[in-house]
Amino acid sequence: MLSYxxxxxxxxVTKDLKEDFLAVYDSSDVYAMIFWVTLxxxxxxxxxxxxxxxxxxxxxxxxx
Numbered sequence: 001m002l003s004y005x006x007x008x009x010x011x012x013v014t015k016d017l018k019e020d021f022l023a024v025y026d027s028s029d030v031y032a033m034i035f036w037v038t039l040x041x042x043x044x045x046x047x048x049x050x051x052x053x054x055x056x057x058x059x060x061x062x063x064x
Contacts, residue, residue: 006041006042007038007042010038010041010042011038014034014037014038017034018030018034021033021034036051039051
């Protein structure tokens, strides 16, 4: 199921956090951290083994 609305909300709320992280960490690390945390927030019951499959079914692939 595509979760753009929830993703857009999480993205807007965490914008300042991402900017703070970018000031300290490498951008590829920051975007990976933000992605995995966002996925976990959007899909609370997701297990680690299911995260890759969920990644392929979400708008985050296009806009993250």
